[in-house]
Amino acid sequence: MKYTLVALMENKPGVLSRVAGLFRRRNYNIESLSVGHSETPNISRMTIVLHGDDRVVQQVVKQLAKLINVTEVLDVSSQPAVFRELALIKVKAGPGVRSEIIELANIFRARVVDVGAASLTVEITGPETRVNSLIGLLNPYGIDELARTGRVAMVREMNDNSGQAAYL
Amino acid sequence: MRLTGAQIVWESLVREGVETVFGISGGAVIHLYHALPDYPIHHVLTRHEQGAAHAADGYARATGRVGVCIATSGPGATNLVTGLATAYMDSSPVVAFTGQVATGVIGTDAFQEVDITAITLPVTKHNYLVTDVRELPTVIKEAFHIAGTGRPGPVLIDIAKDVQAAETDYVYPEGVYLPGYTLPEEDASEQIRQAAQMLNEAQRPVVIAGHGVVLAGVEDELLEFAEKSGIPIVTTLLGIGAMPETHQLCLGMTGMHGEACTNLALTEADLVVSLGSRFDDRITGPVGQFAPQARIIHVDIDPAEIDKNVPADLAVVGDLRDVLPALIPEIEKRDHPEWLARIQEWRDETAKRDIVGKETDDLLPQFVMRQIWHATQGDVIVVSDVGQNQMWEAQYFVHHRRRGLLSSGGLGTMGFALPAAIGAQLGCPDEQVWVTVGDGGFQMNIQELATVAQEKLPLKIAVLNNGYLGMVRQWQQLFFEARYSGTPLLGPDFAQVAKAYGITGLTVREKEQVGPAIAQAMDTDGPVLIDFCIVQEENVYPMVAPGAPVHDMIRRPDAADEQG
Ligand SMILES: Cc1ncc(C[n+]2csc(CCOP(=O)(O)OP(=O)(O)O)c2C)c(N)n1
Ligand SMILES: [Mg+2]
Numbered sequence: 001m002k003y004t005l006v007a008l009m010e011n012k013p014g015v016l017s018r019v020a021g022l023f024r025r026r027n028y029n030i031e032s033l034s035v036g037h038s039e040t041p042n043i044s045r046m047t048i049v050l051h052g053d054d055r056v057v058q059q060v061v062k063q064l065a066k067l068i069n070v071t072e073v074l075d076v077s078s079q080p081a082v083f084r085e086l087a088l089i090k091v092k093a094g095p096g097v098r099s100e101i102i103e104l105a106n107i108f109r110a111r112v113v114d115v116g117a118a119s120l121t122v123e124i125t126g127p128e129t130r131v132n133s134l135i136g137l138l139n140p141y142g143i144d145e146l147a148r149t150g151r152v153a154m155v156r157e158m159n160d161n162s163g164q165a166a167y168l
Numbered sequence: 169m170r171l172t173g174a175q176i177v178w179e180s181l182v183r184e185g186v187e188t189v190f191g192i193s194g195g196a197v198i199h200l201y202h203a204l205p206d207y208p209i210h211h212v213l214t215r216h217e218q219g220a221a222h223a224a225d226g227y228a229r230a231t232g233r234v235g236v237c238i239a240t241s242g243p244g245a246t247n248l249v250t251g252l253a254t255a256y257m258d259s260s261p262v263v264a265f266t267g268q269v270a271t272g273v274i275g276t277d278a279f280q281e282v283d284i285t286a287i288t289l290p291v292t293k294h295n296y297l298v299t300d301v302r303e304l305p306t307v308i309k310e311a312f313h314i315a316g317t318g319r320p321g322p323v324l325i326d327i328a329k330d331v332q333a334a335e336t337d338y339v340y341p342e343g344v345y346l347p348g349y350t351l352p353e354e355d356a357s358e359q360i361r362q363a364a365q366m367l368n369e370a371q372r373p374v375v376i377a378g379h380g381v382v383l384a385g386v387e388d389e390l391l392e393f394a395e396k397s398g399i400p401i402v403t404t405l406l407g408i409g410a411m412p413e414t415h416q417l418c419l420g421m422t423g424m425h426g427e428a429c430t431n432l433a434l435t436e437a438d439l440v441v442s443l444g445s446r447f448d449d450r451i452t453g454p455v456g457q458f459a460p461q462a463r464i465i466h467v468d469i470d471p472a473e474i475d476k477n478v479p480a481d482l483a484v485v486g487d488l489r490d491v492l493p494a495l496i497p498e499i500e501k502r503d504h505p506e507w508l509a510r511i512q513e514w515r516d517e518t519a520k521r522d523i524v525g526k527e528t529d530d531l532l533p534q535f536v537m538r539q540i541w542h543a544t545q546g547d548v549i550v551v552s553d554v555g556q557n558q559m560w561e562a563q564y565f566v567h568h569r570r571r572g573l574l575s576s577g578g579l580g581t582m583g584f585a586l587p588a589a590i591g592a593q594l595g596c597p598d599e600q601v602w603v604t605v606g607d608g609g610f611q612m613n614i615q616e617l618a619t620v621a622q623e624k625l626p627l628k629i630a631v632l633n634n635g636y637l638g639m640v641r642q643w644q645q646l647f648f649e650a651r652y653s654g655t656p657l658l659g660p661d662f663a664q665v666a667k668a669y670g671i672t673g674l675t676v677r678e679k680e681q682v683g684p685a686i687a688q689a690m691d692t693d694g695p696v697l698i699d700f701c702i703v704q705e706e707n708v709y710p711m712v713a714p715g716a717p718v719h720d721m722i723r724r725p726d727a728a729d730e731q732g
Contacts, residue, residue: 010348013297018289025290055475062472068294068314071348 002031003057004083004153005048007064008038008072015069019046022067028052028060032150043071047152080156086125086149088113089135092142093120101141108134119144169339173301173332174203177265180308182207183340186236188227188594190220194240196267196280199332212594212623215615217244219587221251222613224262225322226588229574230549231595232385234261234316241267242280245326246287250581252322253291257578258406259379261320263311264292270330271299284326293321301334309341318351319470320383352469352486359484360491363441363465364498366482370439372507373399374430374462376422376451379406379577380444380469380488387411387570389492390443394418398502400511402430404445405562406577412568414546419511423451424712425559428521428721429514431712434459435719436510441465444488447477448578457717467491518710521723531679533557533632533702537564540602540630543686548600549574549592553585553609555639557632559708561604583612586629590616593625600628600690607633607659617669620695628689629697631662634704642707646722647714666697675699 009015016035023030031049038045050060057075064073093101101120105112110124124134128151135146171179177200181189188210193201204211214220217239224235239248245266255262269278285295294314296307304327311323367373381390387410394401394417401411402422411418422430434440440462445451447466452458455478466473466480467488474483484491526532537560546568552561552575567573574592576584585605593601610631620627641655663673672692676685676699689696710721 014285014289017286021289055479059472059476062474065348066470066472068346068349 001051001053003050003052003075003077004081004151005050005057005061005064006074006076006153007046007048007070008040009044009046009067010069010071011037011042011044012069015044015067018067018069019064022063023060026059026063028056032148034150034152047150049151074155076153076155080158082154082156083127083151084125084153085128085131085151086123087131087135088145088147089122089124089138089143090114090119090145091122091138092118092144094118097141101138104134104137110134169337170335171338172199172203172335173298173304173327174199175206176301176304176336176338177308177327177332178203178207178209179338180305180340181209181236184234184308184312186234188212189236189238190214190223190227190591191238191265192217192220192240192244194244194267194280196241196244196269196329197238197265197332199329200238200265200267210594212590212619214587214590214619216613217247218251218583219590219613219616219619221248221262221264222254222581222584222587223591223594223619224264225251225255225258225260226551226574226591227595228255228261228320228591229258229588230571230592230599232383232571233595234263234312235591236263236265238265239267240280241269241284241329242282245282245284248324249288249291252288252324254576254579254581254584255322256291256293258576259320259383260322261315262322263315264322264324266324266326267332268297268326268328271328272330274299274328284324288324291322292324295324295326297326297328298331299328301331301336304331304336305338305340306344310344310346313344313346314349318349352471354485356484356486356491357494359482360494361498362482363467363484364495366439366463366465367397367399367441368500368502371504372437373397373439373441373504374433374437375399375401376404376434376440376442376445377401377407377410378404378443378445381407381410382571384444384469384488385570386488386492389488389496391415393492393496393499396496396501397499398504398508399441400433400508402426402433404448404451404577405575407445408562409567409570409572413566414568419515421562423448423718425563425708425710427515427563428518428710428723429511431718431721432514433511434462435717437462439463439465441467443467443492444469446473449477452478453712453716453718526726529679530703531677531682531701533560533634533700533706534564535679536630536632536682536700536702537561537604539682539686540604541565543683543690544600544602546572548572548602549596550602550604551575551585551589551592553603553605554580554582555606555609555637556634556642556706556708557604557606557609557638559639560632563708565604582606582609585609586613587616587619589627590619590623590625593627594623600626603627603629605629605631606638607631607635607662608637608657610662611659614665617666617671617697621669621671625695626693627695629666629695631697631699633659633662633699633701634706635659636704639708641705645705645707646711662697662699672696673699675701677701
């Protein structure tokens with residue numbers, strides 16, 4: 001099964017290699033890992049997507065929490081949460097197919113962020129499933145380059161609208 | 169107070185109560201060594217940085233205080249790694265200082281530059297690279313706190329050379345601010361109540377006492393617990409000394425070469441309580457077949473140990489110093505007469521089958537260990553190495569005192585014993601310290617004999633010389649068609665080697681020389697090495713074959729004949 005963890009960590013040199021080293025050493029199967037600043041100065045926030053069973057994931061949570069620079073670890077897999085990923089897709093786009101691709105991008109609420117003579121670069125943000133679908137549809141045109149950020153996650157504030165917001 | 173980085177290190181060590189450090193100098197720590205003579209700290213020059221790390225570890229294991237070692241950058245630092253890994257696997261509190269090349273050239277592959285914080289990442293509890301002298305006091309304060317609290321472990325501080333020379337205003341912090349480092353503080357009283365209930369209901373309970381009991385220093389509490397609950401205690405290798413092995417309720421060491429009765433008791437138990445042990449594979453065998461009838465209570469200070477190897481039916485996360493005193497009043501006074509009688513049958517049978525009672529003129533290692541035990545009455549610190557010798561020590565020396573056995577359990581590091589004993593002797597100058605070691609492992613850190621001589625340490629060194637990497641030879645004999653590939657071992661004349669270092673050296677080839685040689689060693693004020701030329705192809709029994717469940721032991725093949 002796929003799990004999503006959120007870890008907060010002190011923004012100190014080497015902290016990334018500590019986390020990455022832990023995953024490698026303990027043989028955890030990581031799908032994606034994305035890191036950036038959090039709302040607190042000097043605290044970074046990492047979202048980790050991994051495969052495993054419940055026992056493995058509990059181990060990962062506890063081993064991560066043991067790292068001295070890691071201040072908090074949450075398993076958000078079974079919580080109502082917003083999951084998002086951003087992808088930049090550079091797709092071959094000769095004059096004949098350009099408008100088709102732009103149309104596809106529009107349907108996915110993706111944006112064209114660069115136009116070249118032979119390619120278009122599309123930016124999409126959304127749940128991975130949506131990103132995957134767009135990539136699947138663009139594949140036949142020929143994808144020159146693909147950059148994905150990996151999942152970031154945030155637990156929803158529990159209120160009456162949260163159920164609806166999930167589909168936004 | 170204006171101090172240089174080098175002075176800050178020593179000043180802070182003094183404030184941490186450090187009296188002894190182990191190390192070797194070099195270009196990247198020359199500032200440190202230059203400042204050292206101004207401070208009341210005894211520096212022990214080892215002959216290899218691995219020796220320094222093991223010595224710091226041995227010091228920590230013997231005293232319970234943090235051990236300290238020092239090495240220069242590059243090869244000095246990498247030489248520490250085995251010692252740090254050894255300390256890490258056995259949760260031993262060590263702080264290691266390494267010099268690093270100057271901040272301006274870090275990352276340029278400068279002379280003797282290695283990224284030691286990266287290299288030691290997986291074998292330290294935490295580590296630091298210090299590139300600003302103003303951070304140094306805080307880093308040292310944190311390092312000692314992290315190394316010595318919770319589940320202890322080694323911490324490395326890598327200090328750039330220019331930082332050691334730079335000056336700053338020195339203030340040693342009173343406390344630490346480590347938001348990501350928390351000790352168990354949750355109230356475990358509900359789990360303790362449940363544990364007591366499970367204990368009170370159990371018909372065939374067994375307690376596994378691990379290194380955690382020793383690290384927490386709760387040997388008295390364990391004894392009280394055992395006597396009130398009537399529950400038999402088995403120990404891990406590192407748990408030896410947690411409970412006097414002379415006590416009727418202490419069944420001895422369990423696991424791959426444990427007493428047969430312990431493995432049988434665990435297999436039939438209906439409740440297994442682990443106190444400060446981590447269900448290592450050498451204890452459990454295949455986890456699916458371990459203690460198949462038992463419910464499991466796992467008490468550990470490290471939450472990550474719970475459910476790591478053996479799933480627990482009840483987990484108690486906490487410090488044994490809190491858990492045991494809370495548990496004892498909750499349990500009922502019991503005797504478990506039937507269960508203990510059943511165990512006694514196994515014990516009697518074990519005594520007959522596995523203990524060497526053979527009438528023989530051969531020089532058997534088991535006999536040597538027994539003689540050392542008899543002569544010392546067990547009132548010494550034994551530091552054992554790795555291999556057959558380690559297991560014979562564990563089986564035939566009866567440990568009744570706390571911290572009476574130091575050994576490399578988790579990593580199984582050959583070459584540990586001699587340098588670790590140096591640390592133990594310096595930490596416990598009034599104790600007699602014995603080294604028991606194989607001819608292979610001894611040659612892995614034999615250079616530390618020079619340290620023994622220079623420091624005038626009265627170590628008693630028993631080399632069990634079988635001319636083989638014996639434990640590997642045993643596996644080859646039992647599981648690899650007796651092809652002794654890469655295991656025959658030509659050693660030097662160890663007594664002559666000792667003499668060359670100015671250490672008394674004795675050679676024992678005959679059984680009747682064993683007692684007198686041990687007596688002579690004990691009567692000699694200084695260090696003594698005894699080379700016991702034991703029979704070459706003796707095996708350690710019982711043995712759980714790798715991959716077999718623990719009740720399925722290979723027993724001493726000639727036992728039946730002997731007992732007739
Ligand atoms: C540093 C290291 N290298 C290799 C091993 C693998 N090993 C385990 S026991 C053993 C043999 C030890 O031989 P010796 O020290 O003579 O002790 P004996 O088993 O003969 O008592 C070896 C090679 C190890 N544990 N540690
Ligand atoms: Mg040997």
